[in-house]
Amino acid sequence: MSALTPARPGSASSSSASGRGSTTTSASDGRPPRRGLTGLQRAFGRHPIGVLLALPYAVFLAAVFAYPVVLAAWMSVHDWFFSAPGVEVDHPFVGFENYRQVLTDPQVHQAFLNIAVFLVINVPLTVALALVLAVALNRAARGRTFFRVAFYVPYVTASVALVGVWLFLLGGDGVVNSLLGPLAPDPSWLVNSSLAMPSIAGFVAWKQLGFFVLLYLAALQNVSKDLYEAASMDGAGRVRQFFTVTVPGVRTTTALVVILATITGANLFTEPYLLTGGGGPDGASTSPVLLMYQLGIEQGNPDTASALGIVLVVLVGLLVLLNRRLLRSES
Amino acid sequence: MRTSARWGAVAAAVLLTATTAACGGGQGPGNPQGRGPITIWLSNNEQEVAWGEEQVKAWNAAHPDQRVTAQQIPAGKSSEEVIGAAIAAGTTPCLIYNTSPAAVPQFVKQGGLVPLDTMPGGEDYITQRTGQAAEQYRSPDGHFYQLPWKSNPVMVIYNKTLFAKAGLDPEDPQLSTYDDVLAASEKIVSSGAAPSAIWPSPASQFFQSWFDMYPLYAAASGGQQLVVDGEAQVDSQAALDAAGFWRQMYAKDLSPKEAYTGDAFADGKAAMAMVGPWAVSVYGKDVDWGVVPVPTPNGEPADQVHTFSDAKNVSLPVACQDQATAWDFLQFTTSADADRALLTETGQMPMRADVARTYADWFASPDGAPYAPFAQQAARTVEVPNVKNSVEIWQDVRNAWTGSVIFGKEPVDSALRDANGEVQHLLEVP
Numbered sequence: 016m017s018a019l020t021p022a023r024p025g026s027a028s029s030s031s032a033s034g035r036g037s038t039t040t041s042a043s044d045g046r047p048p049r050r051g052l053t054g055l056q057r058a059f060g061r062h063p064i065g066v067l068l069a070l071p072y073a074v075f076l077a078a079v080f081a082y083p084v085v086l087a088a089w090m091s092v093h094d095w096f097f098s099a100p101g102v103e104v105d106h107p108f109v110g111f112e113n114y115r116q117v118l119t120d121p122q123v124h125q126a127f128l129n130i131a132v133f134l135v136i137n138v139p140l141t142v143a144l145a146l147v148l149a150v151a152l153n154r155a156a157r158g159r160t161f162f163r164v165a166f167y168v169p170y171v172t173a174s175v176a177l178v179g180v181w182l183f184l185l186g187g188d189g190v191v192n193s194l195l196g197p198l199a200p201d202p203s204w205l206v207n208s209s210l211a212m213p214s215i216a217g218f219v220a221w222k223q224l225g226f227f228v229l230l231y232l233a234a235l236q237n238v239s240k241d242l243y244e245a246a247s248m249d250g251a252g253r254v255r256q257f258f259t260v261t262v263p264g265v266r267t268t269t270a271l272v273v274i275l276a277t278i279t280g281a282n283l284f285t286e287p288y289l290l291t292g293g294g295g296p297d298g299a300s301t302s303p304v305l306l307m308y309q310l311g312i313e314q315g316n317p318d319t320a321s322a323l324g325i326v327l328v329v330l331v332g333l334l335v336l337l338n339r340r341l342l343r344s345e346s
Numbered sequence: 347m348r349t350s351a352r353w354g355a356v357a358a359a360v361l362l363t364a365t366t367a368a369c370g371g372g373q374g375p376g377n378p379q380g381r382g383p384i385t386i387w388l389s390n391n392e393q394e395v396a397w398g399e400e401q402v403k404a405w406n407a408a409h410p411d412q413r414v415t416a417q418q419i420p421a422g423k424s425s426e427e428v429i430g431a432a433i434a435a436g437t438t439p440c441l442i443y444n445t446s447p448a449a450v451p452q453f454v455k456q457g458g459l460v461p462l463d464t465m466p467g468g469e470d471y472i473t474q475r476t477g478q479a480a481e482q483y484r485s486p487d488g489h490f491y492q493l494p495w496k497s498n499p500v501m502v503i504y505n506k507t508l509f510a511k512a513g514l515d516p517e518d519p520q521l522s523t524y525d526d527v528l529a530a531s532e533k534i535v536s537s538g539a540a541p542s543a544i545w546p547s548p549a550s551q552f553f554q555s556w557f558d559m560y561p562l563y564a565a566a567s568g569g570q571q572l573v574v575d576g577e578a579q580v581d582s583q584a585a586l587d588a589a590g591f592w593r594q595m596y597a598k599d600l601s602p603k604e605a606y607t608g609d610a611f612a613d614g615k616a617a618m619a620m621v622g623p624w625a626v627s628v629y630g631k632d633v634d635w636g637v638v639p640v641p642t643p644n645g646e647p648a649d650q651v652h653t654f655s656d657a658k659n660v661s662l663p664v665a666c667q668d669q670a671t672a673w674d675f676l677q678f679t680t681s682a683d684a685d686r687a688l689l690t691e692t693g694q695m696p697m698r699a700d701v702a703r704t705y706a707d708w709f710a711s712p713d714g715a716p717y718a719p720f721a722q723q724a725a726r727t728v729e730v731p732n733v734k735n736s737v738e739i740w741q742d743v744r745n746a747w748t749g750s751v752i753f754g755k756e757p758v759d760s761a762l763r764d765a766n767g768e769v770q771h772l773l774e775v776p
């Protein structure tokens with residue numbers, strides 16, 4: 016039975032889904048509505064108290080997510096800028112003009128290309144390193160707590176402080192180039208058009224590793240030791256066990272890590288702003304969010320910045336859906 | 347979830363969103379005749395804060411019914427974005443002593459600033475205090491939305507010790523032409539006196555051009571702004587000359603393409619730097635330095651060379667409720683006495699018609715003497731053009747500059763020509 020453990024989350028999920036499905040079916044299967052429900056219950060379900068309990072989070076969601084997204088969508092189809100309270104300003108509807116500007120801007124194309132390079136490097140790197148380190152930490156007998164803390168510290172440290180350290184590491188006269196000697200790239204990492212974005216991808220993967228390692232460590236606790244014993248008895252070595260037991264056993268967590276890494280990566284801002292001096296060299300590390308900041312905040316064009324933001328939301332949404340579908344089809 | 351419950355949830359979400367939206371916004375325009383306690387914002391510069399607090403103390407002693415409270419400008423990525431956000435939220439103070447001229451057109455577009463020439467005696471006060479240079483700060487609609495307050499004229503500071511080590515005469519460094527500077531730079535680097543000759547920031551932020559390209563453009567053009575009579579000058583001969591000079595500096599590795607994490611001049615990694623008078627207090631004790639005007643293609647006499655002003659001005663936001671008090675306090679803090687205090691305590695140049703002559707006694711004193719060259723230069727400063735889309739224009743210029751001049755990815759002339767077209771479009775767009 017324990018061999019089925021990795022499948023349990025899926026089974027439970029299916030069971031739960033079917034449970035919800037049966038409730039839905041009973042409400043829409045043509046039978047007349049149940050009697051005795053008050054108006055409140057008709058509006059908010061059988062347990063209005065549940066709605067009440069969910070209200071604070073709903074308020075939070077409305078204020079922090081729903082309102083800005085709706086406002087951004089509205090701004091993106093109007094000629095809009097921030098004005099002082101009480102100042103009458105006309106914000107005419109401009110249709111898709113802001114989107115046309117955004118989608119025909121070579122800087123935007125470059126930024127999306129940059130972020131694609133970033134994601135292609137950062138997401139697999141994050142998944143691979145986090146999983147391998149989690150497995151190693153899970154097995155480590157000595158210093159486990161020390162290493163867990165060590166991996167987690169960069170995640171909770173301010174990017175600004177870490178960027179300073181990495182500037183010293185990756186600078187022309189930095190530690191990395193000193194170690195590489197004649198093999199050091201010229202121009203150096205952060206001023207090299209081909210290496211700037213990969214350098215940032217490596218930095219972000221390192222910085223966020225602690226969080227994803229924790230996720231995998233939690234997932235590894237659900238992988239039964241019996242499976243490893245069974246695999247071992249079948250003659251599987253450590254590597255074989257890793258690919259046939261561990262990787263399938265943490266698949267749902269991998270899906271989560273991929274989605275989170277994709278979303279946070281697509282929202283890259285601090286690193287190109289600070290590490291490469293505002294998206295340099297020559298725009299090679301400009302990200303869409305950095306461009307949004309320049310357009311919306313620095314240059315006073317929040318309407319075009321909003322259009323870019325909506326495009327980004329749509330693309331990231333599609334990417335996440337694609338990820339989910341691919342990972343689900345694999346499982 | 348049943349359909350009715352879904353609709354209930356949707357209705358609740360819409361209601362919540364609408365409620366949230368209704369919570370935004372601050373107070374509307376204030377009263378031009380209003381008097382009462384006010385708040386002002388100062389920069390985070392320690393010396394300026396000390397000066398500001400002294401001024402506030404003196405004012406409050408004489409005006410107990412119109413007390414002024416000074417605060418440092420809230421932290422942000424830049425003061426411009428903090429001010430812009432405060433204008434939109436209606437949470438601005440009554441005076442902002444750190445207003446960048448490049449951001450003023452944007453603040454005006456937001457409807458956030460009071461035209462100071464509409465205050466009693468405003469036009470005369472500004473033009474008499476600042477003289478002809480005040481015209482650079484007049485907006486296209488004819489109003490002054492900023493009081494020209496202080497400048498930091500950009501000059502070339504050099505390390506005498508490193509110059510001597512490179513075999514250059516530290517007392518007569520010969521840095522007036524582009525060829526002079528290139529020759530001196532090659533000596534500095536080839537001799538090993540310093541790993542680089544001069545190390546301006548190669549970063550892509552829009553304001554970085556004010557400290558490499560614009561001072562040399564201002565000098566080469568004989569004191570013209572980047573926009574003349576509505577025409578962009580990004581690919582003018584003066585701009586091409588300045589760009590050609592810097593291109594050689596980068597191509598010959600006399601200026602690094604990489605940002606320095608500290609202060610390259612203070613650390614001896616560069617023998618020269620483009621600085622304002624603030625540098626006197628920063629480097630004064632640790633570096634044996636000299637200062638000269640920025641170079642020009644043909645080496646103009648020092649007393650004819652123009653440069654970028656790097657000014658910070660004072661603005662009065664419309665949300666200020668007691669604008670009459672704010673206007674009085676603004677005049678109080680820009681009087682001849684207050685300007686003398688600003689000069690002696692911060693070393694920055696009050697934007698007065700003839701600052702060198704007005705405070706000649708101080709510039710002749712041991713404390714003031716190091717600032718005298720900057721005071722002479724203050725008479726010939728060029729401001730960023732006061733035009734709409736100002737920040738966007740500077741970003742376009744910077745993008746072209748980093749691609750062509752710093753990294754050499756495309757020819758300088760075609761990059762500047764393309765940028766000129768983009769800037770012209772931004773000037774003409776309705």
